[in-house]
Amino acid sequence: GSEVSKQAADLVLIDDNFASIVNGVEEGRLIxxxxxxxxxxxxxxxxxxxTPFLAFIIFAIxxxxxxxxxxxxxxxxxxxxxxxxxxxxxxxxxxxxxxxTKDDRLVTPAMINFSYGYIGMIQALAGFFSxxxxxxxxxxxxxxxxxxGNSDAWGHQPLFCKFNGGHYMNLNGDINEALNPTIxxxxxxYPFWFEGYDGxxxxxxxxxxxxxxxGSPLQLDFRNSETYTVQTNGKHTATIESYEAMExxxxxxxxxxxxxxxxxxxxSMLFHNTNDINKGGNFAQNVNTYFRGRAAGLWSLxxxxxxxxxxxxxxxxxGSAIVRGVEVPVISLNADPSRFSTDCSAQTRMTSxxxxxxxxxxxxxxxxxxxxxASVNQYDLENNxxxxxxxxxAFYCMGINxxxxxxxxxxxxxxxxxxxxxxxxxxxxxxxxxxxxxxDYCYWPGSQALNPKTSQLSSxxxxxxxxxxxxxxxxxxCVNIASQEAAYESLKHAQGxxxxxIVIGQIAGLLVCKTRWLSIxxxxxxxxxxxxxxxxxVMLVLFLCYCKPLNVGLGTRNLRLVHFFPAIPFAILIxxxxxxxxxxxxMSSREGVDxxxxxxxxxxxxxxxxxxxx
Numbered sequence: 001g002s003e004v005s006k007q008a009a010d011l012v013l014i015d016d017n018f019a020s021i022v023n024g025v026e027e028g029r030l031i032x033x034x035x036x037x038x039x040x041x042x043x044x045x046x047x048x049x050x051t052p053f054l055a056f057i058i059f060a061i062x063x064x065x066x067x068x069x070x071x072x073x074x075x076x077x078x079x080x081x082x083x084x085x086x087x088x089x090x091x092x093x094x095x096x097x098x099x100x101t102k103d104d105r106l107v108t109p110a111m112i113n114f115s116y117g118y119i120g121m122i123q124a125l126a127g128f129f130s131x132x133x134x135x136x137x138x139x140x141x142x143x144x145x146x147x148x149g150n151s152d153a154w155g156h157q158p159l160f161c162k163f164n165g166g167h168y169m170n171l172n173g174d175i176n177e178a179l180n181p182t183i184x185x186x187x188x189x190y191p192f193w194f195e196g197y198d199g200x201x202x203x204x205x206x207x208x209x210x211x212x213x214x215g216s217p218l219q220l221d222f223r224n225s226e227t228y229t230v231q232t233n234g235k236h237t238a239t240i241e242s243y244e245a246m247e248x249x250x251x252x253x254x255x256x257x258x259x260x261x262x263x264x265x266x267x268s269m270l271f272h273n274t275n276d277i278n279k280g281g282n283f284a285q286n287v288n289t290y291f292r293g294r295a296a297g298l299w300s301l302x303x304x305x306x307x308x309x310x311x312x313x314x315x316x317x318x319g320s321a322i323v324r325g326v327e328v329p330v331i332s333l334n335a336d337p338s339r340f341s342t343d344c345s346a347q348t349r350m351t352s353x354x355x356x357x358x359x360x361x362x363x364x365x366x367x368x369x370x371x372x373x374a375s376v377n378q379y380d381l382e383n384n385x386x387x388x389x390x391x392x393x394a395f396y397c398m399g400i401n402x403x404x405x406x407x408x409x410x411x412x413x414x415x416x417x418x419x420x421x422x423x424x425x426x427x428x429x430x431x432x433x434x435x436x437x438x439x440d441y442c443y444w445p446g447s448q449a450l451n452p453k454t455s456q457l458s459s460x461x462x463x464x465x466x467x468x469x470x471x472x473x474x475x476x477x478c479v480n481i482a483s484q485e486a487a488y489e490s491l492k493h494a495q496g497x498x499x500x501x502i503v504i505g506q507i508a509g510l511l512v513c514k515t516r517w518l519s520i521x522x523x524x525x526x527x528x529x530x531x532x533x534x535x536x537x538v539m540l541v542l543f544l545c546y547c548k549p550l551n552v553g554l555g556t557r558n559l560r561l562v563h564f565f566p567a568i569p570f571a572i573l574i575x576x577x578x579x580x581x582x583x584x585x586x587m588s589s590r591e592g593v594d595x596x597x598x599x600x601x602x603x604x605x606x607x608x609x610x611x612x613x614x
Contacts, residue, residue, distance in 0.1 A: 022095070029097070030090045033516065035106055038085035040115050040614060041506075041513040045073055047120025048127045048502045055128070062149030062491050064131045066555050069499040076540050077503050080533035081510045087529040091518050096591070098604070111614035119512070119574055123505035126570030130501040131494045133566045134559075138490035139193075139256020144204040153206045155488030156280050156293035157238065160207060160251035166199025168192065169257050171267060171406075185252045188391065188407040191270060191482060194257035204254060207246050209236030211299050211358045216287045222296050223274050223469035223477050225367065228360040235291035239358060240298040240376055243392050253391075259486035263558060264493070269482040271397065271404040271442060275469065278481055279552075280488045296394050296479055297362025300376050301355050362394045362477070365445070365464040380411070384460050385446030387411035396468070396475040397442035398458040400451055404478035405442040415441055419452055445475065489557070496545055496556040501567035503541050507534055508571035512578035516613065517586065519579060585609040 011021070052064035132142045144161070148154055163181040168190040170176070176190040186193065195201075215231040246252075259265055274296045277284045282293030361373035368381055378389040388395035388407065399405045408414050412428035417438040424434035427447055436452045443449045445463030450456070456474055468477040510530070515523045525531065545551055546558050588606035605613070 026090060026095055029094050032100070032106070033090070033094065034085050034088050036111065036614065037088065037513045037516065038082050039107060040111050041085065041510055042078060042082045044115045044119045044123065044509045045078060045502055045506055047116050048124040048498075048505065049073065051124045052127070052131075052498065056149060060147045060149050061145045062135075062154045062487075062494075064128065064495060065498045065502075066495055068555055069495060072499065072540075072544060072554075073502055073506070076544075077537045078506060080536050081506070081530065084527060084530035084533040085513070087527050088514060089523070089526060091515055091523060093517050108614060110612065113612070114614045118577065119505075119509050122570055122574050122577070123502055123509070126501045126505050126567040127498040129570070130497040130563065130566040134494040134497040134563050135490055137258060137560075137563070138262055138486070138493065139254075139258035140487070140490055141201060144201055148204065148206075152235075152292040155491055156282055156484055157206055158294060158483035159204055159254045159487055160246045161193075161204040161254040162202040162249075162251050163193060164200045164202050166193055166195045169194050169260075171260070171270075181252065183250060185247050185391070186255070187409045189409045191253075191255045191480070192257040192260050193252075193254060201254070203251075205246075205251060207238040207242035209238050210242055211237045211239050211301065211355050213356050213358075216291075220287060220290075221469055222283070222290050223362075224467055225297055225360050225362045225364055226467075230357055230360075233287045233291040237291065237295070237299055239355075240300045240390075240392060243298075253483050255482045255486055259482075259490060262489075262493075263560070264489035265486075267406070268404065269485045270480050271395075271406060271478045272481045272485075273404045274394070274477045274479060279485055280481070294479070294481065294484060295360075295362075296477060297360055298376055298390075298393055299358040299360055300373075301358050362468070363388060363390075363396065364468050364477070365396075365466060365475075368460070368464055383446075385411060385444070386460060386463060387444050387446070391480075394477055394479045395442065396445055396463060397478050398437070398445075398447075398449075398451065398456065398475050399441070399443060400437050400439055400453055402474070402476065404476050405440050407442045407444075411444075411447075414443070414447060414449075416449060417452075421452070442478065492555060493557045493559060493563070496551075496559050497563045497566070499556065500541055500545070500559065500564055501570070503537060504564070504567040504571050505574065507537060508574040510534065512575060515582065517582060517609075519582060520575075581608075581612055585613055 011024075013021070049065065049070045055061055056063045132145075135145060136142065148159075166181045167175045167177075168179045168181055168184075168186050169192045170190050171192075175194070176187070179187070179190065181193055181199070193199075193201075211232065212235070213231045214234050215229075216233040217227060217229045217231050219227055221227045272278055272283070274283050280293055281289045283290070283296065359372065359376075361367055361376040363373070363377045363379070363386070367373040367377060368379060368386060374381075376390065377386075377393055379386045380389070386396070395407060397404045412426060414427040415423045415438045416425040416427065416430040416434050417436045418424045418434050419436055421436075421439060423438055425431065427449075435448070435450055437443050437449045437458070443458040445458060446460040447458045449458045451458075456462075458475075463475055466473045466475065468475070510533075511520055514520055514527070514530075543550075544554060544556050548558070551557060585606065585608050588608045590604040590606065
């Protein structure tokens with residue numbers, strides 16, 4: 001035709017072939033179809049991405065999914081599969097559908113129901129199931145997670161639990177038959193709780209953060225108690241009285257044996273050197289992260305004397321004080337008598353009071369020269385030894401390699417070795433030829449052991465003359481952070497499992513979005529770009545989980561193989577559900593048949609397709 005007619009026409013056939021009209025309509029329908037499929041696939045992950053934060057807010061469980069992992073899904077694993085929908089071939093029924101109306105949109109309520117209400121919810125259930133399975137496998141049963149995650153406490157402060165039965169175990173897996181975890185606390189050598197055949201964790205909680213002071217120490221070195229002013233950077237902090245109260249209520253520091261048998265476990269969690277940054281990040285010379293976690297020492301309310309508001313706040317007499325309604329005899333031996341009242345009827349318990357003044361003690365050498373921290377540190381200075389009797393306090397070690405080491409439950413049982421490193425005695429009983437340090441043990445001040453490499457003696461005088469954290473210090477400041485580190489690492493593994501479960505669910509979601517009407521068996525897997533997208537999705541997940549140390553920095557971990565499996569039944573459910581939906585759509589929709597050729601020429605939407613087809 002002429003140029004004028006071309007400009008006036010709505011449709012121009014370049015090849016003068018009327019069959020091209022059919023091809024053009026088919027191509028338009030294909031583009032519209034593939035756009036709908038890509039959108040339906042992309043928005044599926046919104047539900048499993050938002051529900052972890054809703055659960056964190058509503059149920060106060062530890063956060064199941066981090067914002068970085070959400071970005072890894074949206075900008076990483078989902079990108080290529082979503083784009084691959086553009087290469088999808090047309091479905092066989094594409095030209096048998098009624099023409100679209102003016103009101104037909106790319107995103108419809110039916111699509112929202114499909115992606116959010118069905119597929120998205122199943123993916124969310126898969127994520128939470130995987131999260132709970134991993135936490136349970138590492139010793140944290142689902143029932144103890146509620147109301148434990150809506151603060152900075154998880155992974156930064158020790159978790160206290162009430163046990164019904166079970167056993168305490170040491171690093172080698174030996175059971176201490178003399179201790180009953182229902183009423184006895186763990187010890188230095190037996191810190192792990194194992195459920196055995198009939199043990200259970202009844203309840204868990206954190207020591208009450210009953211000390212709060214605004215402001216931050218200007219020249220803080222968290223290893224040196226002399227640099228502390230009575231300030232906690234506005235953070236609520238637990239005190240030794242809170243720890244004592246938890247134990248008097250039979251809530252004991254929880255280090256699960258399942259954590260000990262996991263890939264993340266490191267024995268140094270029981271004797272962490274404060275010169276090193278821990279996984280939780282509070283030992284990093286940053287006051288913002290330091291004060292949210294367990295300090296490298298202890299705050300004490302009973303030991304300070306300047307806060308007049310503390311008068312008459314403890315029920316009982318000095319030596320038998322009651323904190324949180326239970327006796328705390330050890331910590332109150334040297335406390336100010338004005339803190340105690342014999343009238344217990346009007347006691348204001350620690351659970352309802354916040355104090356703004358406390359004394360900080362970390363057991364360092366200078367504190368042995370006065371009585372101010374005596375009842376907190378609990379050293380046996382009459383015999384010139386500084387064995388750390390207080391399990392909650394930091395302790396100081398001199399080791400063969402200038403490192404922290406394992407403590408024994410009793411000062412007398414500390415092993416001594418000969419010059420060749422063979423155990424030949426103990427602190428209580430050894431000869432002159434058996435006076436050397438052994439590998440991997442903590443030689444506390446006053447143990448009088450010789451370092452076979454440097455000939456340095458672990459004397460009390462050396463301890464009193466040095467400052468923790470300095471380059472010349474022979475003693476290393478050590479803390480037991482196993483409870484919070486085990487919780488922190490378990491959560492990171494669980495978050496990684498939630499992330500993996502979403503990706504597995506998205507792969508299933510991609511397959512069900514390949515078709516809007518036909519079975520995937522009819523459509524086939526001929527889209528090579530989509531197969532490439534699935535491959536890159538899997539490779540990126542493995543890279544983020546197993547590439548060290550990148551995975552630590554990104555908040556993922558090297559998952560056990562079995563922790564990939566919990567999400568797979570949900571992926572199968574997604575596929576089976578959608579295949580059943582499409583089958584019912586095909587069975588309930590009417591088809592028009594050409595009387596001459598016998599071919600299906602048009603299909604009328606049935607009730608199921610009108611309400612459940614997008």
